Amino acid sequence: MAAAFGVHFGSTSACLAVYKDGKTDVVANEAGDRVTPAIVAFTDHDKAVGLAAKQGIIRNAQNTVCNVKQTLGREFTDPAVQQITASSPVKIVEKDGKPAYEVEFQEKRATFTPVQIAELVYKNMREIAQSHGDGEIHDTVVTCPVDYNPQQRNALSQSAEAAGFHVLRVINEPTAAALAYDLGQKDIHEYCNVLVYRLGGTSCDCTVISVNCGMYRILANISRPDIGGSSFTDVLAEHFAGEFKRQWKSDVHENKRAVAKLKNAAENCKHVLSTMPTAQCSVESLHEGIDFQSSVSRARFESLVSSLLQQCLQPVEQVLTEAQLTKENIHKVIVCGGTTKIPALQRSLKDYFNEAEFLNSIVPDEVVALGAAKQAAILTGNEEESKLHEQENEVECLSKQILIKVLPSNSDQDKLQVLFPAFTPIPVRRQHVFDLSQEQTTFCVEIFEADDSINDRVLLGRVVMQEVPENGQITAVFHIRREGSLHVTCTEKTSGKLEDVLIEAQ
Known part of the structure; x- marks a missing residue:
């Protein structure tokens, strides 16, 4: 094979x-x-x-x-x-x-x-x-x-x-x-809720997955681009910069290359501290021809990044809220991403999910x-x-929510409505009925895609119907196919007039 x-x-x-x-x-x-x-x-x-x-x-x-x-x-x-x-x-x-x-x-x-x-x-x-x-x-x-x-x-x-x-x-x-x-793969009847915690170099992602009969369904996901391994490196680099300034009365921030050298050395120390109790930092000609040498213990490092460790738990609480679960509903926790090697972070997650099985036997x-x-x-x-x-x-699930807005307005129909929430399994179909107002002879429905904030929505397309009967009724069918395309069909009840549009997956 x-x-x-x-x-x-x-x-x-x-x-x-x-x-x-x-x-x-x-x-x-x-x-x-x-x-x-x-x-x-x-x-x-x-x-x-x-x-x-x-x-x-x-x-x-x-x-x-x-x-x-x-x-x-x-x-x-x-x-x-x-x-x-x-x-x-x-x-x-x-x-x-x-x-x-x-x-x-x-x-x-x-x-x-x-x-x-x-x-x-x-x-x-x-x-x-x-x-x-x-x-x-x-x-x-x-x-x-x-x-x-x-x-x-x-x-x-x-x-x-x-x-x-x-x-x-x-x-x-x-x-x-x-x-x-192999969750749900060896035992096809296994059912559990799994939290996958990934902390990589530049971001943090928390995802809740429902495992049922060998099938995986994502219930919620939270991404934080402001937390990552680089955040921990920066804290350690600043610590070393302070040490250098105390020793030599010179500021490495005056030289971009010196800062880059120090960050590289700090990153190496961070990796060492994942397995060793202390790490040595040594940089030749760091700034103004001065060599720099220092050491840091794991305990000192954990003290320096204590606030970052607290921030790392925030997306966990957010994703549980979005999934409408409590930490007691989580049966297994998987850690992945190089930054999850930090022992203090693993301890924090184990303490938080004290009833869940902690899966970390594979290198993150x-x-x-x-x-x-x-x-x-x-x-x-x-x-x-x-x-x-x-x-x-x-x-297969939607990665973002799909919203609609109906024009011209009729009562609350001009407001954005969530048609398909994020992580809705696809293919999926929804039907909405819209009543036209007196003297209204046009109808338009706009379809948007958005992240958590609807202010950052993107217009995917619109369906426009002209010369429809007054006081009419529009039945709109929205169908998202497996490959991600969206087919929208709008039919006026009295006249049978029909308009449709196919929005291809990009």
Whole structure:
């Protein structure tokens, strides 16, 4: 049986796992590391991906692209892209309405789209897959965040396909995490509520999944882009900056390269403190030719980040509220993402869910990739894995809520109404009846997509009916198909007049 692969492409790192001969494991890169930095650097001579790109980031920051996952599949005018553009050391410009990175490459200015950057990361993953000794074509499942819209999912899949992978499916990261632990897969009658807690390099996601008869349904999801591993690194770097200032009466903040050096050293210390009680920080010629050496204990580190640890529990409480559950209703907790290796964070989660089973036996930054590889094995018909999986194990759901607004107004009909809440399983159908007012001969219904805040809604389309009878009645049917397209049909009862529109999945 041919190997099946799973790829987790995160904001700061990527991981490749393989399922072969009944076993699932992570494939290490040429340096022996099981995760690879999702970083691409451009120089006068070549492109570098992974650790080589990360090592040169201090000297080549303006040509080193990080966190491309945050711009992938977005419009240039997206507020999130504008915020990234303002803080990015790499110049981000508009190209065909999309963001693009402008860099110095081979002694001239060049632009690369997020899809092209992601393709380079996936090519690096494919080279790792080839080193595993498999054939040219690799059946692969890739993962994405729950709140990725169709455009972002398509961009992710397009990048992987361009890199040479055969993408079988794009699945949600929490679903992959649950698959990694075989929840509902070995015992098809298992029922439980699972909280998947992911704390990566730049964001935090909390997801509640209902596992029932081998099927996964997402009940709620909360994403926090303001909390991540970089937040902990920044706190530790500031601690070291204060130490340096006390020792040498000099401020490293006066030099951007010195700050970058210190953050890199702080990140290494953070990783060490996940397994060791103390960590040494040593930076040659940090600032004004001065070498810096210091040490920090795990207890001191935990004291420094105590407020961050409290913030990390906030999305847990929010997602339980959104799912209309209490912590006692959660049966299992899965942790994933490299930052969840911090012992104090795991203790906080265990104390909060003191009655739940805590699943952390798999290395946190490998969980999602391993689950994706298991899904790939199922889809390729692997005999060991497919016996219990005659049907799909993930219930497809909407990532955002769908709202409607009826014009002209009639009483409360001019207000936005939630048609389909976020995480509604699809396919799904709804029917609404609207009564027209006296002398009203036109009818219009607008369809929007929105996150939690309806103020950031996006117009998907509208249905307009002209010359309808006064005091008429409109029956509107909204049908979201499995592939994500929305079919809207409006029929006037008296005349039988009909208008419809098909809004394709982007």
